[in-house]
Amino acid sequence: MKTLLMKTALAGLLALGAGMASAEVKVTYIESDKFADLPFSPWDRENILERITEHFNKLGERLPQGQxxxxxxxxxxxAGREYPAPRSGRDLRVMKGMADWPTMDLRYSLTQDGKVLKEGKAKLSDMSYMQRINRASDSDPLRYEKRMIDDWFDKNIVGKKSGS
Structure with a gap:
């Protein structure tokens, strides 16, 4: 987890130093070891959190300068449930599209020049995650979570309606 925070901070500093950052996105994970469902192995858990952070950062590129x-x-x-697979050494995530949809609880704050534009708590979920069209690659293990985050970001942060 310490490595993830250091990488995130370094990436932010490099982008600022290059003058390329129009907006800053800061993602923190509150007691990630107590999250409802992440992979069992520490390196897989860190990888998942890094990929989610990268996705939030990518979305942040759409924010206006100064936000x-x-x-x-x-x-x-x-999404799905993870089961130990002792023979392969890697755990297996099975998605059935029933009561195994992705969810994420978060707090957020959107500011510009120190002024709070939007803030709140959000419970993201996608109960029909397997019935919807997904533009992400089938090889992306977080394709359902990313779409769920995209929907929330479009609706609550940039104010874009779904399907527009």
């Missing part, structure tokens, strides 16, 4: 988004992730429940 900053702070996100505190309180809980994550990934």
């Amino acid at each position: 900053d988004l702070t996100i505190e992730v309180i809980d994550i429940d990934l």
Whole structure:
């Protein structure tokens, strides 16, 4: 987890130094070891959190210059359920499209020049995650979570309606 925070901070400093950052996105994970559903192995858990942080940062590129988004992730429940697979050495995530949809609890704050534009708590979920069209690659293990985050970001942060 310490490595993830250091990488995020370094990436932010490099972007600022290069003059390329139009907006800043800061993502923190509150007691990630207590999240409802992340992989069992520490390196897989860190990889998932890094990929979610990268996705939030990518979305942040769409913010107007001078706006900053702070996100505190309180809980994550990934799509499907993970089962130990002792023979392969890697756990197996099975998605059935029933009561195993992705969810994420977070707090957020969107500011511009120190003024709060939007803030609140959000419970993201996608109960029909397997019935919807997904533009992400089938090889992306977080394709359902990313779409769920995209929907929330479009509706609540940039004010874009779904399907527009």
